[in-house]
Amino acid sequence: MTGPPTGPMQPLPSLPAFLLRLVLPHEYRDEILGDAREAYDNDVRERGEAFARNQLWREVLSFRPLQLRWEARGLRTRSRTAASARNKPMQSIFGDIRYALRVLTKARGYTAVAVITIALGVGANTAIFSVIDGVLLRPLPYFEPERIVRVWQEQTLTKSLLDRFEEQTRSFSGLSGTATETFSFTGDGEPEELIGGIV
Numbered sequence: 001m002t003g004p005p006t007g008p009m010q011p012l013p014s015l016p017a018f019l020l021r022l023v024l025p026h027e028y029r030d031e032i033l034g035d036a037r038e039a040y041d042n043d044v045r046e047r048g049e050a051f052a053r054n055q056l057w058r059e060v061l062s063f064r065p066l067q068l069r070w071e072a073r074g075l076r077t078r079s080r081t082a083a084s085a086r087n088k089p090m091q092s093i094f095g096d097i098r099y100a101l102r103v104l105t106k107a108r109g110y111t112a113v114a115v116i117t118i119a120l121g122v123g124a125n126t127a128i129f130s131v132i133d134g135v136l137l138r139p140l141p142y143f144e145p146e147r148i149v150r151v152w153q154e155q156t157l158t159k160s161l162l163d164r165f166e167e168q169t170r171s172f173s174g175l176s177g178t179a180t181e182t183f184s185f186t187g188d189g190e191p192e193e194l195i196g197g198i199v
Contacts, residue, residue: 009038010040016060019060020033020060036056040055040056043055149172176199181198183195
């Protein structure tokens with residue numbers, strides 16, 4: 001069994017070749033045209049000229065050469081962009097912010113949900129941190145708060161009882177007393193019963 005006859009390479013049809021020359025970048029044109037001519041020649045020898053023409057037109061009309069052109073340009077653009085981003089980092093950040101704002105203004109529903117979610121999260125975290133900071137982290141607003149103690153008794157505290165306790169004790173530098181009482185608040189309408197403290 002013998003292989004297909006070999007001979008001079010088949011030239012590309014003129015119109016597809018013209019379109020390829022038109023869309024290909026200058027620096028890659030000869031290399032890609034050579035590959036296309038070789039593939040066309042192989043298709044002619046193996047499957048016939050009609051199949052080779054159809055295959056060539058399919059390649060041209062699928063814009064693969066055009067994609068190659070834009071990929072080649074994109075590679076050069078990306079390298080320039082990377083170099084400029086290294087030289088001007090703030091310009092790259094501002095460009096990213098402008099792009100994010102453009103995208104967010106186009107999807108307003110998504111933006112509203114995202115902003116509300118972030119606002120709720122920040123608000124809840126701020127409230128929790130304020131409570132923790134006031135109760136656990138920040139010291140009491142007294143001089144040497146670790147020396148403050150609380151003493152209580154079953155009977156109601158009166159001013160005379162507090163004075164007597166202050167005279168008899170030698171362990172404390174100062175005393176203050178509180179007592180809880182019920183008060184009647186009168187005015188317009190029915191009187192109300194309020195609970196208050198006496199210091």
